[in-house]
Amino acid sequence: MRTLCRSIEKVAPTNATVLILGDSGTGKELIARALHRLSGRAHQPFVAINCAAIPDTLLESELFGYEKGAFTGAAKRTPGKLELASGGTIFLDEMGEMPASLQAKLLRVLQERTVERIGGRTPIPLDLRIISATNRDLDALIAAGTFREDLYYRISEVTLRVPPLRDRKGDVLLLTQFLLQQAAERYGRPTRGLAPDAIRAVQSHRWPGNVRELENRIKGAVIMADGAVVTASDLGLQDLGEDPDYLNLRVARQRAESQALRQALAVARGNLSRAADLLGVTRPTLYDLLEKHQIDAAQFAQRSAGPAPSPESTG
Numbered sequence: 001m002r003t004l005c006r007s008i009e010k011v012a013p014t015n016a017t018v019l020i021l022g023d024s025g026t027g028k029e030l031i032a033r034a035l036h037r038l039s040g041r042a043h044q045p046f047v048a049i050n051c052a053a054i055p056d057t058l059l060e061s062e063l064f065g066y067e068k069g070a071f072t073g074a075a076k077r078t079p080g081k082l083e084l085a086s087g088g089t090i091f092l093d094e095m096g097e098m099p100a101s102l103q104a105k106l107l108r109v110l111q112e113r114t115v116e117r118i119g120g121r122t123p124i125p126l127d128l129r130i131i132s133a134t135n136r137d138l139d140a141l142i143a144a145g146t147f148r149e150d151l152y153y154r155i156s157e158v159t160l161r162v163p164p165l166r167d168r169k170g171d172v173l174l175l176t177q178f179l180l181q182q183a184a185e186r187y188g189r190p191t192r193g194l195a196p197d198a199i200r201a202v203q204s205h206r207w208p209g210n211v212r213e214l215e216n217r218i219k220g221a222v223i224m225a226d227g228a229v230v231t232a233s234d235l236g237l238q239d240l241g242e243d244p245d246y247l248n249l250r251v252a253r254q255r256a257e258s259q260a261l262r263q264a265l266a267v268a269r270g271n272l273s274r275a276a277d278l279l280g281v282t283r284p285t286l287y288d289l290l291e292k293h294q295i296d297a298a299q300f301a302q303r304s305a306g307p308a309p310s311p312e313s314t315g
């Protein structure tokens with residue numbers, strides 16, 4: 001997630017088209033909005049359109065707009081979302097669902113940087129940043145012939161992948177605390193802490209609905225909880241969760257080892273000699289362990305609030 005955040009900061013100020021891939025509820029739209037907010041277009045419109053939520057015929061007029069009399073019911077000239085977004089950013093959500101006829105039209109818009117309203121003859125120049133998102137496997141759609149490869153290359157100058165929440169172990173508790181605070185404020189409830197069984201439950205749950213599921217469970221818990229703290233059952237989760245490995249000793253040892261490494265690095269602020277001392281291992285052993293657990297010691301140097309450690313001391 002840190003790498004992803006750095007990528008967002010790097011790509012935001014450019015005009016590059018961005019394709020955001022990730023499961024439903026992982027935060028793709030939030031990222032699209034962040035890209036817009038961190039760009040030079042921040043004060044221009046951000047226009048989102050969900051390609052899956054609108055029937056094909058309507059999607060065309062929503063995107064491209066129409067002239068008066070272009071079709072039955074076209075009572076007055078209406079600009080499309082592409083035109084409305086000009087100067088700013090258009091966010092094409094659920095891009096994998098876009099019908100073939102519109103893919104061809106959209107490709108033309110991208111190539112020519114102009115749009116023609118339905119029934120119109122004058123191309124209207126567009127200055128657009130295009131961000132797309134999908135939870136579909138676009139490679140598979142391309143192989144199956146339902147998504148145009150040429151369009152794919154146009155919309156994916158930069159691709160950002162958002163991992164599912166179950167792979168963001170360190171994130172779950174931070175997000176839980178943040179969302180709990182947010183929900184408490186929204187619903188005017190006293191800020192409630194998490195009971196130990198709730199902490200265990202959120203860490204072991206698989207989160208098929210990702211951050212959206214977490215957010216919904218927390219809202220429900222904040223509204224319904226009777227006690228001062230939110231319990232696993234308030235969240236509708238089982239204590240110990242559904243993680244079959246929870247009690248497996250080999251897995252438990254691995255996790256404990258990984259956690260100890262992270263804690264030592266945090267305390268040592270990324271200083272490897274000090275971390276090795278704290279862990280009671282030699283520096284070469286520490287290197288092996290960091291590689292085994294794929295931990296980047298440099299990340300812990302940044303986390304400290306104090307003065308940055310000198311380059312030698314971080315090893």
Ligand SMILES: Nc1ncnc2c1ncn2[C@@H]1O[C@H](COP(=O)(O)OP(=O)(O)O)[C@@H](O)[C@H]1O
Pocket residue numbers: 022023024025026027028029030031175211212215
């Ligand atoms: N990192 C995050 N911090 C806070 N809230 C988040 C985060 N990621 C996602 N959310 C929230 O979770 C919900 C789902 O996010 P969204 O961007 O709509 O996901 P997606 O577009 O991938 O389905 C939204 O309410 C969003 O605000």
Ligand SMILES: [Mg+2]
Pocket residue numbers: 025028029093
């Ligand atoms: Mg979405």
